Amino acid sequence: MYPKSQLLRGLALGAVMLGMAAPQAQAQTPDKKTAISLYGSGYQYKGNYGSNFWDRSSTNGGPGISFNRYLTSGIDLGLGLGYVELKGSQAGNPANNFSTNVVHGNLAFKFKLNNGWAIKEDAVIQPYLTIAPGLAYFSRESRYRGANTDENATNFDLFGAAGINFRLSDGIGLFIQTGQHIPFGGNIDGDLVRDDNRIDDRFLQHTAGLTFALGQMKDEDKDGVSDKKDKCPGTPAGVAVDPNGCPLDKDGDGVPDYQDKCPDEKGLAALEGCPDRDGDGVRDSEDKCPDTPGKAALGGCPDADNDGVIDQNDKCPDTPAGVSVDANGCPLDRDGDGVPDFQDRCPDRAGPASNKGCPEIKAEAKKVLNEATKYINFDFNKATLKPSSYSKLDQMVQILNEYPDYSLSIAGHTDSKGADNFNLGLSYERAASARAYMLSKGIPSERIEARGYGETKPIADNATAAGQAMNRRVDFDPFLTGETNAAEAKYGPAPTIQEIKSEGKVVPTRKAAVKKAPVRKAPAKRK
Structure with missing residues (x-):
């Protein structure tokens, strides 16, 4: 195996790279912009000793961790750190073999397809592509043609991958990913015969893991929906809301349940969400005549003559407007003479109708x-x-x-x-x-x-x-x-x-000339 000092040096290199990139870590959502992913990977070697690509029996496992930062709806930035021990031997010549510890750190640019154009940003299935340049540290123990070819080296590593994230909640995602590492000039197997293009040794990384969003989303009205997604900001505290942050409205009448006095029946906003099937402005639950338009002051019942007594109780339904009536809707008759007060010239003294309700002079x-x-x-x-x-x-x-x-x-x-x-x-x-x-x-x-x-x-x-x-x-x-x-x-x-x-006039005068005055003055007669 490799000296501990060499292994520790490789891990330290990865940690430094991770620490340098952590401030730019990738987020899982626009609300919780920073996230951490924990995962396990299966690695498959391809090099001078052949190819183990897609061969499950020749897969080496290793752990990984990454920090992620949300940039836009279409791009995330992340840094991943992984470790694996790759092992293999030359087909037909097992004396040529290797055991190589690999620590790699890659700065990942993640291009998300759930960018709001084709797929919604908060969709359950979120495919993506990743390109991630970085460094790979190799600590190799190997034998080639009977000679040891041990080596420790650090190479530039280019990683490309495709994956799918499954949104489990606003803060947790499950992802699977497959990609290939190309460590330029890296010698994984120790074979001294190298290709001119310097990419004869490479490896696949198949990954599955969980991503946890960190921090708290901004939610001023405390309804559990982030401000960026909240279509109804300012919802009162304690009010149940839908995924858009708007108060629930079970009956769909436009009046939220917390303000709806009839939350299970579609109604009118003017009546606090309660129905009014006769359209008289009185909610059905309070309307004593729910199928006949009436007056609010009379419990929703009609009063055709406007005397304050509902029609169904009105024994005098055609009382003229403005006339005072009794409980039966009939005009008042204070003196009980059979002539209603509005027609009675003497409403406090009994008299016959022939004399307009007034007592006749004896x-x-x-x-x-x-x-x-x-x-x-x-x-x-x-x-x-x-x-x-x-x-x-x-x-x-x-x-x-x-x-x-x-x-x-x-x-x-x-x-x-x-x-x-x-x-x-x-x-x-x-x-x-x-x-x-x-x-x-x-x-x-x-x-x-x-x-x-x-x-x-x-x-x-x-x-x-x-x-x-x-x-x-x-x-x-x-x-x-x-x-x-x-x-x-x-x-x-x-x-x-x-x-x-x-009118300021003078009463006709008595000092006028006597008409038809006689020739002889006659004695005046008594008037």
């Missing part, structure tokens, strides 16, 4: 109002109330207090004697005087309207004294507040005292 009160005109008297040719009128006006005040839903129309009239403007002004002022008295008793001003019609609305023939007396009157007519003024309904439109004054 017959006795109506009689007082109808006969009041007989008892309201004024000073002659003036608008000043006589004290005898007060009791009747007080009665009417009491009636208005008993029936707060009613207003009162006061219309003043005169006979045809005198000028038109005089009569019109007098009728206005007499109606206004009656109104002013009642307002002084606490009746709100908006509940009494006073109008004057002068001599335009007679109820009897002005040609007779009796007819004139009947035409000189003040009418008192009640009407539901908000309805048409009773005087206007009877006699037609005429501005109220309030309207005349609010």
Whole structure:
């Protein structure tokens, strides 16, 4: 065998070469750029004593180690160190034999076919080609024609190989490789007869081993997928992801499971991944009417009349918009008179539908109002109330207090004697005087309207004294507040005292010339 010093010197040479190349070691993946490979190889000699290529019975085994560094998707750089003891003898002349220890170190340029063009970079099967120049140290003990030809030598070695890496995981690969070493000028067998091309001795190396990626991949969101492969960076911590680093979405609705309230049913993003088969914006799991479009506020059920009661519970399904309803969807009727509040002019006091839900004025009160005109008297040719009128006006005040839903129309009239403007002004002022008295008793001003019609609305023939007396009157007519003024309904439109004054106009004057003045002044009659 060879002296230990020689063997150690060969191993030291390989270690130095390995150390020099380690900083440029080849990576297994773009995420873990540095890797180490451990392997075993079968070596087969070919030289002056013949060829053992592809002869398993003449194979010598040896260990190896390499460091690798990822450069690009198509190229890795590595350094491999291997050892083997090659043995052999000349066919037919066993006296010519050799036993040679070989330590070789090669700087490998690995050309990967899984570069993303033809084969994906993270494919399971990853073929490659390698060209690896280096050095081979030979420590030989040999006999040639009865003489020892021992030698220790270092030669330039060119190694070419083809292989396949099987990706077991992101950090582990299994590879197989076959290649040939050509040590230029190397004499493996000790035969002193050499070829001129200096490559008559060479050897095959058949290798199988494991590659382990070193270091940690960059993964900012800590989802287990490297940033280079992560198509969904920034995934929240703890969220399960697919191989692309995107949150899992089992039902494929575009809403990731960790945000999907219905992860097993395809749904809508607007509803946190839950389905809505009637398209009303309420998820089916919360929709009380899942097959009929409805309103979110009503649990997804329809409400055709928009009264807040779902159709299936609505006993009055055609309630007008904006009307307040009870639990059954029917319009409220606070006073229980059968007239719904939205149609009831008096929603807090019961009354018949014929009177719009308001209480009717009793017959006795109506009689007082109808006969009041007989008892309201004024000073002659003036608008000043006589004290005898007060009791009747007080009665009417009491009636208005008993029936707060009613207003009162006061219309003043005169006979045809005198000028038109005089009569019109007098009728206005007499109606206004009656109104002013009642307002002084606490009746709100908006509940009494006073109008004057002068001599335009007679109820009897002005040609007779009796007819004139009947035409000189003040009418008192009640009407539901908000309805048409009773005087206007009877006699037609005429501005109220309030309207005349609010417009800045002057109430028709009484200081007008008397029309149709007689030749002889006749005694004035009481108005």
